[in-house]
Amino acid sequence: MGEKKKFTMASFLLGVFFLSLFMGGCAEVRLHTIPAPPPSAKLRVLVLPLTGAAPPGDWKDSHKEFARHQVGAIRNILRGTGIYEMPTNEEFRTVVGQQEFTNYEWRKNDSALAKRVGRAVFADYVMFIERDFNAGVRFRQVELINLETGKHFKVSLRVPMGGKYNEEWVQIGRLALREIFQEAKSDMLDTAMRKSHLSTAGIPRPAAEGGKEPVSPSLRTTSKEPQKPAPSAEGGKEPVAPSLRAPSKEPQKPAPLPPVVRQVDLEEALKERPAPGRALVAVYDFNTSEPLRVPALILSEALRAELFRQGYFTLVNRENMVQVLNEMGVQQTGLVDEKKAVQAGKGLAVHQIVLGQFGALGKTLLLQVKRIDLATQATLSFGSLKCPLGKEDEMLASLSQLARELAGR
Numbered sequence: 121m122g123e124k125k126k127f128t129m130a131s132f133l134l135g136v137f138f139l140s141l142f143m144g145g146c147a148e149v150r151l152h153t154i155p156a157p158p159p160s161a162k163l164r165v166l167v168l169p170l171t172g173a174a175p176p177g178d179w180k181d182s183h184k185e186f187a188r189h190q191v192g193a194i195r196n197i198l199r200g201t202g203i204y205e206m207p208t209n210e211e212f213r214t215v216v217g218q219q220e221f222t223n224y225e226w227r228k229n230d231s232a233l234a235k236r237v238g239r240a241v242f243a244d245y246v247m248f249i250e251r252d253f254n255a256g257v258r259f260r261q262v263e264l265i266n267l268e269t270g271k272h273f274k275v276s277l278r279v280p281m282g283g284k285y286n287e288e289w290v291q292i293g294r295l296a297l298r299e300i301f302q303e304a305k306s307d308m309l310d311t312a313m314r315k316s317h318l319s320t321a322g323i324p325r326p327a328a329e330g331g332k333e334p335v336s337p338s339l340r341t342t343s344k345e346p347q348k349p350a351p352s353a354e355g356g357k358e359p360v361a362p363s364l365r366a367p368s369k370e371p372q373k374p375a376p377l378p379p380v381v382r383q384v385d386l387e388e389a390l391k392e393r394p395a396p397g398r399a400l401v402a403v404y405d406f407n408t409s410e411p412l413r414v415p416a417l418i419l420s421e422a423l424r425a426e427l428f429r430q431g432y433f434t435l436v437n438r439e440n441m442v443q444v445l446n447e448m449g450v451q452q453t454g455l456v457d458e459k460k461a462v463q464a465g466k467g468l469a470v471h472q473i474v475l476g477q478f479g480a481l482g483k484t485l486l487l488q489v490k491r492i493d494l495a496t497q498a499t500l501s502f503g504s505l506k507c508p509l510g511k512e513d514e515m516l517a518s519l520s521q522l523a524r525e526l527a528g529r
Contacts, residue, residue, distance in 0.1 A: 149221075149233060151240050154214050161316040161414040162205040163308060165264075166212070166243040167194050168234060170223045172252030172259075179251065190249050190293070197297055200439055202405070203308070203417050207241040215240045223250075231265060238267050244311055249296070260292055262300040266307055273304040298425070305422050306513045312414040313512060399471040401433040402441055404461060406476035406487070416478040419487065419515070423476070426519045432527035436470055444468055458492070465494050472500065474526065483509045491526050501526050 157164070169187040171179065179186065191209070198204035215237060226234045231246065238246040248263040258279040265272050277296055301308070403424045408416040421438070428435050448467045450460075458475070465473040476489040490502040503525040507514040 149216075149219065149236070151215050151236060152217065154211050154241065157207075157242055160205060161312060161411065163203055163245060163311060163315070163414070164241075164243045165198065165204050165206055165245045165247050166234075166238045166241055167191055167206060167247045167249060168226060170226065170248055170250040172223060172250055173254060175253040175258055186251065193293060194247075194249065194297070197294060200442065201417065201421065203312075203414055203421070207243060211241050212237075235265065235267055238265075243267060244315070247300075249293075260296050262296045264300050264304050266311065268311070269307075271307055273300060273307070275299040275303055301421065302425060305418060306516050309415055309418045309512045309516060312418055313509075316411050316415060398432070398434045400436065400469070401427070401472045401474060401491070402436045402465055402468050402470045403427065403438075403474040404476070406478040406489075408478045412478060412480065415512070416476075419478060419519075420476065422516055423474075423489070423519055423523060426523040427474075427526070430520070430523055430527065432523075432529070433472075436468060441468060462492065462494055462497055465492075470494065480509065485509060485512065485515060487515060487522075489522065489526060501528050 167190070169183075169190040171183040171186060181189070191206075195206050198206060221233065226248070231248075234246045234248070244267060246265045246267060248261070248265075250259075250261045250263070252259040252261060260277045260279055261274065263272060263274040275296065277292060277299070279292060403420065405420045406416040424435060424438065427433055444467065445464060448464065450464050450467070461473055461475055472491055472493050474489060474491050476487060478485075478487050480486065485507050487505045488502070489504070491500045492498070493500050503522045505515050505518050505522055507518075
C-alpha cells in the first residue's frame with residue numbers, strides 16, 4: 121500500500137511538473153505599444169542577433185557584446201543602401217522592456233514571439249543574424265521573415281575554423297546581407313512597391329512644363345545603339361509618373377513550408393577576382409520620382425549584383441562610390457544631368473558609368489539603362505525593360521539579359 125501511495129504521489133508531482141512547463145510555454149509574453157513611425161517606403165527591419173552552440177574554447181565575445189556589435193554594424197550597412205530602416209533601440213526596449221529571450225523562445229512556434237515583437241515595432245521584416253557551431257564548422261546564418269506574408273528566406277555561410285577568418289567577420293557579415301538580398305529581392309521589391317503606394321496616397325501626378333501631363337518615353341527592345349532622349353520636363357529631368365499599384369484586397373496566405381536554406385561557399389565568395397583589362401564601371405542609383413525611390417534602389421542593387429556575377433566589368437562598390445561622391449559634395453540624386461554624371465565618374469576614377477531611369481506610366485513599369493564611356497562621352501550600349509504593375513518579378517528575372525546587353529554581349 122505504501123509503495124502504491126508513493127507511486128501515486130510521484131505521478132502527481134510529475135504531472136504537476138509537466139503542467140507547469142506546459143502553462144509556462146503557453147503564457148504569452150506581455151509587450152508594450154509605441155507610436156507608429158512616420159510613413160515611409162523604406163523596408164523596416166527588426167534585427168535579432170542569436171548565438172547558437174559554441175566552438176571549442178567558446179566564442180571570443182559574449183552574446184551581449186555580439187548582439188551590440190551586430191546591431192550597430194548592420195544598422196550602418198543597411199542605412200547606407202537607402203533601402204532599409206531599423207527600429208531604434210529605444211523603440212525595441214519600450215516594446216519588450218528589460219525582458220531577454222533565448223534562441224528557443226524567439227524561434228518556437230514558427231518564430232511567433234519574433235513576429236509579435238516585429239509587428240509591435242511596425243517592422244516589415246524580422247531578420248535573424250545567428251552565429252553557430254556544428255561538426256567542427258562555424259556558421260553565420262541569416263534568416264528573413266516577411267511579417268505580412270509569412271515568407272521565409274535563409275542563407276548559411278560555413279566559416280572554417282582557423283585564425284584566417286578571425287578578422288573577417290565584418291566582411292562576412294556584409295557578404296551575408298548581400299546574399300540574403302539576392303535570396304529575397306523579389307519579395308523586397310513587391311513590399312517596397314506596396315509601401316510606396318501606401319506612403320504616397322493622394323500625391324498628384326507631377327505636371328510638366330506648361331501644366332501638361334508628363335509622358336514617359338516609349339520603350340523599345342534592347343539595342344546597342346544610343347537612343348534619342350525623350351522630351352524633358354522642367355529642370356531637365358525626365359518626368360516619371362508615380363502611378364503605383366493598389367494593395368490587393370485579398371489577404372495573403374502565409375507560406376506553410378519552412379525556408380530552403382541556401383548554402384554559400386565562403387571561400388568562393390571572398391575570393392579576390394582580379395580582372396586585368398576589364399573596364400572599371402560605376403553603376404549609379406536609378407533616377408526616379410520620390411515615391412518610387414526604394415523600388416528603384418532595389419533594382420539598381422540587383423543590376424549591380426548581376427553585372428558582378430557575370431564578370432564583364434570591374435565594379436565600384438556602392439558604399440565606396442557613395443563615400444567618394446560625398447567627399448566631392450555630390451549626391452547621386454543630383455546626377456540626373458548626364459554632364460554632371462560624367463564629371464562625377466571622373467572623380468571616381470572609373471572608365472565607364474551606367475545610368476538608369478525608372479518609373480511608372482499607367483499600369484506599366486518602365487526601366488531604361490545606358491552605359492557611357494567617360495573618355496569619349498559616347499553611349500556604348502542601351503537597354504530597356506517593362507512589365508505590368510504587380511509583376512515586378514518579371515523585371516528582376518530579365519535583369520540578367522539586360523546586363524548582357526549592357527556589356528555588349
